[in-house]
Amino acid sequence: MAAGEASKTLRVGLLGFGTVGSSFAEVLDAHRERLEDAGSAVVITRVFNRGVERKKAHPKASFVPASAQWTENVDEVLTADDVDVVVELMGGLDPIEGWLRTALEAGKHVVSANKQLIAYRGAAMFELAAKQGVQLLYNAAVAGGVPVIPGMAQGLSGDIIHRISGIVNGTCNFILSSMESGAEYATVLKEAQRLGYAEANPSADVDGFDARAKLCVLARIALRAEINPDDVPAQTIARVDAIDFAYAKELGCTVRQVARAELDGDTVRAAVGPALVPKSSPIAWSHGTQNMVVTSGRFGGDVVFSGHGAGGHPTAVAVLSDVIAVAKGSSKVRMPARKLKVSGDVTAPFYLRFVVKDKPGIVAAIAGALAKEDINIDAILQHHGHASERLPFVVTTEPCLSSTLERAVTEMTKLDFMHDPPVVMRILVVDDPDNI
Amino acid sequence: MAAGEASKTLRVGLLGFGTVGSSFAEVLDAHRERLEDAGSAVVITRVFNRGVERKKAHPKASFVPASAQWTENVDEVLTADDVDVVVELMGGLDPIEGWLRTALEAGKHVVSANKQLIAYRGAAMFELAAKQGVQLLYNAAVAGGVPVIPGMAQGLSGDIIHRISGIVNGTCNFILSSMESGAEYATVLKEAQRLGYAEANPSADVDGFDARAKLCVLARIALRAEINPDDVPAQTIARVDAIDFAYAKELGCTVRQVARAELDGDTVRAAVGPALVPKSSPIAWSHGTQNMVVTSGRFGGDVVFSGHGAGGHPTAVAVLSDVIAVAKGSSKVRMPARKLKVSGDVTAPFYLRFVVKDKPGIVAAIAGALAKEDINIDAILQHHGHASERLPFVVTTEPCLSSTLERAVTEMTKLDFMHDPPVVMRILVVDDPDNI
Numbered sequence: 001m002a003a004g005e006a007s008k009t010l011r012v013g014l015l016g017f018g019t020v021g022s023s024f025a026e027v028l029d030a031h032r033e034r035l036e037d038a039g040s041a042v043v044i045t046r047v048f049n050r051g052v053e054r055k056k057a058h059p060k061a062s063f064v065p066a067s068a069q070w071t072e073n074v075d076e077v078l079t080a081d082d083v084d085v086v087v088e089l090m091g092g093l094d095p096i097e098g099w100l101r102t103a104l105e106a107g108k109h110v111v112s113a114n115k116q117l118i119a120y121r122g123a124a125m126f127e128l129a130a131k132q133g134v135q136l137l138y139n140a141a142v143a144g145g146v147p148v149i150p151g152m153a154q155g156l157s158g159d160i161i162h163r164i165s166g167i168v169n170g171t172c173n174f175i176l177s178s179m180e181s182g183a184e185y186a187t188v189l190k191e192a193q194r195l196g197y198a199e200a201n202p203s204a205d206v207d208g209f210d211a212r213a214k215l216c217v218l219a220r221i222a223l224r225a226e227i228n229p230d231d232v233p234a235q236t237i238a239r240v241d242a243i244d245f246a247y248a249k250e251l252g253c254t255v256r257q258v259a260r261a262e263l264d265g266d267t268v269r270a271a272v273g274p275a276l277v278p279k280s281s282p283i284a285w286s287h288g289t290q291n292m293v294v295t296s297g298r299f300g301g302d303v304v305f306s307g308h309g310a311g312g313h314p315t316a317v318a319v320l321s322d323v324i325a326v327a328k329g330s331s332k333v334r335m336p337a338r339k340l341k342v343s344g345d346v347t348a349p350f351y352l353r354f355v356v357k358d359k360p361g362i363v364a365a366i367a368g369a370l371a372k373e374d375i376n377i378d379a380i381l382q383h384h385g386h387a388s389e390r391l392p393f394v395v396t397t398e399p400c401l402s403s404t405l406e407r408a409v410t411e412m413t414k415l416d417f418m419h420d421p422p423v424v425m426r427i428l429v430v431d432d433p434d435n436i
Numbered sequence: 437m438a439a440g441e442a443s444k445t446l447r448v449g450l451l452g453f454g455t456v457g458s459s460f461a462e463v464l465d466a467h468r469e470r471l472e473d474a475g476s477a478v479v480i481t482r483v484f485n486r487g488v489e490r491k492k493a494h495p496k497a498s499f500v501p502a503s504a505q506w507t508e509n510v511d512e513v514l515t516a517d518d519v520d521v522v523v524e525l526m527g528g529l530d531p532i533e534g535w536l537r538t539a540l541e542a543g544k545h546v547v548s549a550n551k552q553l554i555a556y557r558g559a560a561m562f563e564l565a566a567k568q569g570v571q572l573l574y575n576a577a578v579a580g581g582v583p584v585i586p587g588m589a590q591g592l593s594g595d596i597i598h599r600i601s602g603i604v605n606g607t608c609n610f611i612l613s614s615m616e617s618g619a620e621y622a623t624v625l626k627e628a629q630r631l632g633y634a635e636a637n638p639s640a641d642v643d644g645f646d647a648r649a650k651l652c653v654l655a656r657i658a659l660r661a662e663i664n665p666d667d668v669p670a671q672t673i674a675r676v677d678a679i680d681f682a683y684a685k686e687l688g689c690t691v692r693q694v695a696r697a698e699l700d701g702d703t704v705r706a707a708v709g710p711a712l713v714p715k716s717s718p719i720a721w722s723h724g725t726q727n728m729v730v731t732s733g734r735f736g737g738d739v740v741f742s743g744h745g746a747g748g749h750p751t752a753v754a755v756l757s758d759v760i761a762v763a764k765g766s767s768k769v770r771m772p773a774r775k776l777k778v779s780g781d782v783t784a785p786f787y788l789r790f791v792v793k794d795k796p797g798i799v800a801a802i803a804g805a806l807a808k809e810d811i812n813i814d815a816i817l818q819h820h821g822h823a824s825e826r827l828p829f830v831v832t833t834e835p836c837l838s839s840t841l842e843r844a845v846t847e848m849t850k851l852d853f854m855h856d857p858p859v860v861m862r863i864l865v866v867d868d869p870d871n872i
Contacts, residue, residue: 023735027594027595027735030596030734030735031594031596034596034660037772038772139591145595145733145735145736145737145739146739147587147588147590147591147592147739148591149591150586150587150590150591151583151586151587151590151591151741152583153590154583154586154587154589154590154757154761155575155583155584155585155586155587155754155757156583156753156757157756157757157760157761158463158467158752158753158754158755158756158757158758158759158760159463159581159753159756159757160466160467160470224470282721282742285718285721297581297753298466299459299463299466299581299749299750299752299753300581300743300744300749300750300753300754301581301743301744301749301750302743302744303581303582303583303741303742303743303744304740304741304742304743305587305739305740305741306718306739306740307736307737307738307739307740308736308737308738308739313735313736313737314735314736314737316594316735317592317594317595317733317735317736318591318594318736319594320593320594320595321590321591321592321593321594321595322594323594324593324594325590325593336473336474
């Protein structure tokens with residue numbers, strides 16, 4: 001512990017007094033006595049936010065000590081003498097990256113909930129922190145209140161993890177688990193927006209950009225791999241239809257937005273998108289805004305972490321746990337990560353759902369396009385009662401390379417009876433059946 | 437890091453070269469390169485076991501460096517100059533407690549998978565370790581490869597956990613999840629013994645003694661409560677019958693051996709035994725020998741940890757993770773625990789299953805015994821097709837105090853139509869429905 005050594009109290013400079021920031025003040029206040037008993041007092045000394053006067057009227061502002069200084073000038077936090085750790089709860093790359101560099105250079109520890117920062121700038125930031133002899137912790141960056149990062153860093157350092165899969169976007173999980181009960185995508189999205197789970201522009205969530213940044217944060221610890229989020233293919237959940245849940249059910253599955261990264265030599269095979277998940281997989285257990293991460297290790301097999309992925313209180317728990325770790329100087333397990341390239345190409349069975357104008361020869365044409373690429377069909381499913389003008393039906397394949405399948409799909413899309421391009425989803429396979 | 441400071445390599449003295457000990461050597465060997473790369477080499481320098489010559493012929497003995505010294509004299513490990521950390525994988529209180537005291541007094545760190553030691557002697561051992569300025573880590577003592585202890589200690593230190601529940605005995609979970617498919621207890625127990633999941637004398641597992649020691653280990657970290665395992669009531673699973681699964685299913689539940697401890701002021705309400713678990717609860721997800729722990733926190737809500745609870749490799753992962761934490765000096769988050777008293781008394785809805793010789797007035801007599809204690813009946817269930825000589829039927833109650841129910845059950849047991857004392861099981865209630 002470089003910065004806080006002299007004082008027995010760890011002094012926090014807080015950047016951002018929104019939902020998480022104000023909850024952090026509240027949760028810290030509830031811990032005051034037990035932290036003092038444990039000889040590791042933590043106190044907020046400075047708070048940065050725009051519109052300080054408005055923020056001071058926030059119902060949770062009373063949890064900030066009266067002695068704390070509120071400021072609209074961030075430099076008064078980043079380099080303040082009475083700040084040992086800067087807690088950043090604002091998000092985004094710019095201007096945060098520069099601010100946190102200033103803090104690290106001033107010898108402050110940094111605790112951040114910023115997935116973008118860690119995913120895109122992690123390597124440089126960790127290097128700077130190491131050079132300065134300070135901590136840079138970020139448990140809250142993925143899966144909010146689920147302690148998957150410390151659980152892996154501290155509890156699975158003795159395993160060699162080759163794969164990480166999970167549900168790390170609560171908005172998509174809310175939408176898809178609601179659709180499981182029969183609702184349509186557009187209806188559920190509106191409901192999610194009304195409840196504040198989804199943004200007015202939901203693209204970051206539903207198109208997978210949020211999940212892939214989190215996947216890269218997890219890959220650093222689980223796979224010790226540094227990968228660029230922009231290289232990870234992200235497929236939208238917006239084309240998933242109620243009919244897909246009906247077909248998935250027939251296959252013993254449901255549909256979830258799955259983020260998955262797997263080591264393959266010097267390559268990380270990674271992708272984010274809707275997938276068919278067998279009901280027997282823990283990934284199918286999650287519902288609502290819940291998050292869940294499954295690590296697969298060579299020796300320990302599959303380990304599941306799950307809980308509340310977001311929200312002020314759960315995220316504040318993760319942030320405070322980091323701050324306590326800084327106070328105790330207890331988070332030094334940091335394994336080097338290698339810079340690896342990403343491939344979106346995976347070998348898996350796939351689900352293809354078509355909407356066609358019915359006429360003779362459709363199955364023959366589709367089967368032909370697959371056969372041309374040496375892809376075997378596993379099953380053809382078709383429910384009764386649909387208009388032959390817009391007939392939905394499903395083909396599942398035996399395991400094949402996704403890039404090979406893509407070529408076949410491109411061919412099929414040109415067929416004159418095809419209303420829309422097929423919806424293509426990977427089918428997850430449970431391969432640790434002894435466990436889960 | 438007191439002991440290993442001078443050498444850059446952490447030197448391990450291993451006590452016990454059985455399933456876990458030999459797997460530890462194997463897993464450590466697989467990590468050699470990555471540990472050296474991270475500047476934290478770990479090497480086995482001494483191995484204690486009886487029958488050393490036989491052990492040296494073990495297929496995994498090749499994972500122990502040729503330079504290591506094998507001995508049948510434990511003192512040659514406990515106080516050896518070339519040992520920084522003693523790794524104890526033998527179990528039991530005597531003589532282990534004395535041995536590990538000797539090691540701590542000699543300034544060695546200790547990593548142990550010994551649930552009895554931590555549950556019964558934890559307080560004194562931690563005090564000694566603190567006095568000596570060394571680490572005493574025990575992640576492997578509960579739930580083998582599931583990193584629930586480091587996950588809580590490091591990742592949930594920012595929450596205030598009021599309850600911990602879970603499935604921490606893989607043998608019972610194997611038996612009960614197999615019975616879910618219709619098998620009888622005695623048949624499944626024999627199968628578990630054949631597979632090596634259950635001992636010839638299965639009492640420690642099926643009667644709940646193993647689970648309650650683990651529950652006390654978890655309570656120390658989760659609830660910061662020091663409780664005596666012998667004070668925790670343990671109910672056997674041996675009286676659970678196939679018919680209970682049928683009735684449980686009708687109630688939307690299954691049956692699992694649940695260990696549960698909850699803070700109530702200065703008391704810990706704790707018990708281990710078979711319980712009805714709603715299918716919507718994560719505790720119902722576990723099957724086979726899987727372990728699962730659910731923590732309930734004031735701010736973070738419910739968090740689930742699950743995975744392989746036992747076995748050489750998963751347990752070795754937990755042990756090696758501890759050893760790596762010692763090497764990095766990174767496990768200093770230790771919160772003080774208070775000595776608290778235990779009450780087995782809980783308020784909950786209950787399931788009572790009777791086997792009676794059918795005659796008029798049975799329901800009235802049972803209802804009368806419950807009414808006398810002011811206990812309300814929630815439902816009465818009776819399946820068709822049973823002989824009236826041995827008629828099984830079920831009564832569920834509204835929430836009541838378990839000690840009150842016990843009085844009513846004592847009265848009922850005296851009734852002349854009652855074949856056996858009723859089987860009484862708590863019905864768990866899912867109270868974080870937003871989450872899981």
